[in-house]
Amino acid sequence: MATERLVIVGGDAAGMSAASQARRLKGPEELEIVAFERGHFSSFSACGIPYWVGGDVPERDRLIARTPEEHRERSIGLRMRTEVTEIDVAGSRVRSRDLESGEVAWTGYDKLVIATGARPVRPPLPGIDAPGVHGVQNLDDGQQLLDTLAGTEGRRAVVVGAGYIGVEMAEAMLKRGFEVTVLNRGEQPMITLDPDMGRLVHTAMDNMGITTVNEAEVTKVLTGEDGRVRAVATEDREYPADVVILGMGVRPETTLAEAAGLPLGAYGGLLTDLAMRVRGHDNIWSGGDCVEVLDLVSGRERHVPLGTHANKHGQIIGSNVGGGYGTFPGIVGTAVSKVCELEIARTGLREKDAAEVGLQYVTATIESTSRAGYYPDTAPMTVKILAERRTGRLLGTQIVGREGAGKRVDIAAVALTAGMTVEQMTALDLGYAPPFSPVWDPVLVAARKAVAAVRKAG
CATH class of the missing domain: 3.30.390.30 (FAD/NAD-linked reductase, C-terminal dimerisation domain)
Structure with a gap:
């Protein structure tokens, strides 16, 4: 019996959970597993980044569940710093580029898992890419932010966005001794709550010393003579800043999938069946922050990027590609967060x-x-x-x-x-x-x- 090849695009929660589960069910002689990850880290907890930045988690490596070396010891061919640039559905192959050497190669697959995650919302505003402006999607982002904080003399932080990431990063900056301002385009912080409940969050944040400005639409990021960020501007005023953190949410990272002609939903996420198989494609699966899932309460597909879902998706995908069976029936939209003592x-x-x-x-x-x-x-x-x-x-x-x-x-x-x-x-x-x-x-x-x-x- 010929050895099949499973190719996985993305080396974090969904992708590596799928790889690990598939390996439990099939050995290397039956299933070759090749995974591509463009970053420096695999199987890490993005949810823990605010607590690492804030000092609750003392070391970055505590956020890593399994290193590339540990995956390779289990006969999972994880290729780090290697970006997949194209999916050829008709030819059952992917094209990748080694980000260190620049080498480009095609890799064929019998089964494909797309676990490309999500990308932070980063609107094309003037100055948005200036030094001192940070997103916090992965461990590389977290390390860059900490490096910036270590070299920043000023103590003014502006957080753009008041969702889960925004309020958690506001807490992290407060713990770092910064004067924190949160700019929120909504009526109240935490758009995942009704405004009357969001108002409670606003009051509590004010009492903690976090200045929250609602209905504040950011128009540009202002820089100083050295090119670094110096302030964030809204339609009616400027807010001085020595560091800016973007917490404006995320979108499914489905650029490759869209270019390959795979089906996307209203939120831009991949659409799958109950087995997490991409609709209309028998040998392609997808899970994690790049998919849309069924909301069991509303009956509609939603994009809910959470590590809990990603790990479940990976387990189900790994079972199915490894010869077992599993389904993901849907979600009810549960989430929990904190800002200082407020839950x-x-x-x-x-x-x-x-x-x-x-x-x-x-x-x-x-x-x-x-x-x-x-x-x-x-x-x-x-x-x-x-x-x-x-x-x-x-x-x-x-x-x-x-x-x-x-x-x-x-x-x-x-x-x-x-x-x-x-x-x-x-x-x-x-x-x-x-x-x-x-x-x-x-x-x-x-x-x-x-x-x-x-x-x-x-």
């Missing part, structure tokens, strides 16, 4: 999302605490629930609070996945003891209030 979590739909897909809904918002009110160090939290107006089906949950708030969103994530109503949620048998929650967990208190809202709405 921010959401799952399911926002009010805007529900309206866009034609769902009528009611909302319920409550204020509670992380522990029994009489227990020491209890902390406040706010929980908001969306439920379908007629059926009471849970549609979404948002939580903003202090220690013990964020991971409570997992209760709602499970309920969403199971298709539960808010009334069914109130009967959940959750763990209770005064150090961990009030008698009624805050999520269940919000569910009870949502039940009342559904009944009132008829």
